[in-house]
Amino acid sequence: MSKHDAEMIREISGVNPLKCMKCGKCSATCPAYDEMDIKPHQFVSYVLRGDIEALADSKSLWKCLSCFACIERCPRNVEPAKLIDAARQAVIRQRGNEADLSPDEIPALLDEKTPQQLLVSAFRRYRR
Numbered sequence: 001m002s003k004h005d006a007e008m009i010r011e012i013s014g015v016n017p018l019k020c021m022k023c024g025k026c027s028a029t030c031p032a033y034d035e036m037d038i039k040p041h042q043f044v045s046y047v048l049r050g051d052i053e054a055l056a057d058s059k060s061l062w063k064c065l066s067c068f069a070c071i072e073r074c075p076r077n078v079e080p081a082k083l084i085d086a087a088r089q090a091v092i093r094q095r096g097n098e099a100d101l102s103p104d105e106i107p108a109l110l111d112e113k114t115p116q117q118l119l120v121s122a123f124r125r126y127r128r
């Protein structure tokens with residue numbers, strides 16, 4: 001992934017990461033904070049720097065619950081969850097069909113600790 005991908009993420013999300021003042025309120029509100037290696041407010045900085053490769057390789061990209069708690073809490077309307085979702089879309093587009101799961105593989109990936117909100121969000125997003 002390249003700097004061009006950072007522009008694509010900004011375009012897909014419709015978010016202006018330059019508005020972020022690094023207050024950390026988005027990260028403080030995030031229910032998946034402890035599971036993330038790159039926190040929501042840091043995610044915005046990575047997009048600004050164009051360090052998309054690190055984002056694509058991080059756990060945070062897939063740990064975000066898409067609950068939009070970070071969006072509700074942000075005083076500048078930066079919307080980090082939309083950036084994370086756009087980065088997911090960019091990675092999926094880049095990987096193509098190689099990242100697809102067969103229906104038989106899905107139950108093995110689930111456990112009782114998986115939040116139901118994550119499953120519903122994933123279903124809504126990726127059923128298209």
